Amino acid sequence: MTTKLFLLFILFSHAAISLSEKCNPQDNKTLLQIKKELNNPTFLSSWNPHTDCCNLTWAGVSCKYKTNRIQSITLLVSDHAFQIPPSIGNLPYLESLFLFEFPHLTGPIPESISKLTNLRFLTISSTSISGPIPNFLGKLKNLADLDLSFNKLSGTLPPSLSQLNELVRFDFDNNKLTGPIPDSYGYFKNLKTFTLSLNQLSGRIPLSLSRLDLYYVNLSKNRFQGDASMFFGSNKGTGLIYLSRNMLAFDLGKVELPKNLTTLDVSHNNIHGNLPLGVENLSVLNVSYNWLCGEIPKGGNLQSFGVYSYFHNKCLCGSPLPKCK
Structure with missing residues (x-):
């Protein structure tokens, strides 16, 4: 009898353990x-x-x-x-x-x-990690956040990633990526953060990116050329734009700043024109090392940004730079 009770105890003990294991x-x-x-x-x-x-x-x-x-x-x-x-x-x-x-x-x-x-x-x-960004990541249809930043990835950007309709954040900062941004990237459905800084990407930014309504874009420290006005527009919800240290060349005075924009860094490019309307509403601004002209508007934070936000332009003038002639 004692032996039977002991065996039953062992049996129930194992059953209890198995039930508790999730x-x-x-x-x-x-x-x-x-x-x-x-x-x-x-x-x-x-x-x-x-x-x-x-x-x-x-x-x-x-x-x-x-x-x-x-x-x-x-x-x-x-x-x-x-x-x-x-x-x-x-x-x-x-x-x-x-x-x-x-x-x-x-x-x-x-x-x-x-x-x-x-x-x-x-x-x-x-x-x-190294090697290319693989095409097969485009199969992860539920992906909302993709961060492959600060690695040693190389090669070009795979066009197939634009198939990720749920993607909200795309961060490939600080790798060794080369080549252009694929035209297909203008067809992301929900993208809000698009960052590719500190790579060796080049070529013209595709006009298709004007379809995106990004909150944060960072393409700084690459080799992009030509127009970047597709990231601007009064109807966009963009808050942060970083385009510094490229070879971009467009008329900044002709863009409309997004109403929610707080930060704009386009320094170290070949950008020309005047400072755009609404620039006085920004909290952070750097337009140094370009070909800008005209008087710096008064108001907002523009005079408190300091000389380093404006210097090395063709003919910008007015406080905090020297007076216009």
Whole structure:
């Protein structure tokens, strides 16, 4: 009798443990495989096969409340040397993947990421990943936020990314990208942040980008030429425009500033004309190192910006520069 009671106790104990474990077995297996492929790094020491991966003790792992499937992986700051493991694509319910400040994370973006069709947020930033931005990212139809900034990515911008109809933020700052902006990028449906600064991009900015109603655009420190007036317009909701250190050449006096614009930096270009109407409403302005002329309007913050916001132009004058003749 005692033996039977003991066996029943063991049976019910195991049943209780299995009921308390929320983590999907396949997800659990995939996470442990990822850890193995990364050679069991110390920053994943909490990924313990004897604990439940949905119990909030696995570093950087969170599960969806109702389904208990892995929803998010957020891994931060380590000197561990590794590449993104192919098995990352075996988490079909993953909605957010965030890899930040891994200086020894190398290699390309693996194609298995294209299997993560529920992915909404993808950040791989401040790493040493290299190679091209892959076309297969265009398959991630639910993607709303794509951040591949501060890496060593090279090659051209893939036109296929314009198929991401849900994309709101596009950040490829500080890489080694070359070539032009594809014309198809004017057909993003929901894009609000478009940043490509600190690359080696070149050519003319496509007129199709006038279709976009961006809040934040940053194309500074590239090799773009010609017109950039498509980012302006009184009907746009743009708040921040950074176009400095390119070879842009257009008449700034003929653009209409967006009503919500607070920041404008077009310094170090070949821009001509006068300062546009409404410039006195800006909180930040830099038009230095261009070919601008005319008197600096009075009012707003224009006189408090200082000489460095205006100097090295063809014939700008008036406070804080010398008086107009």
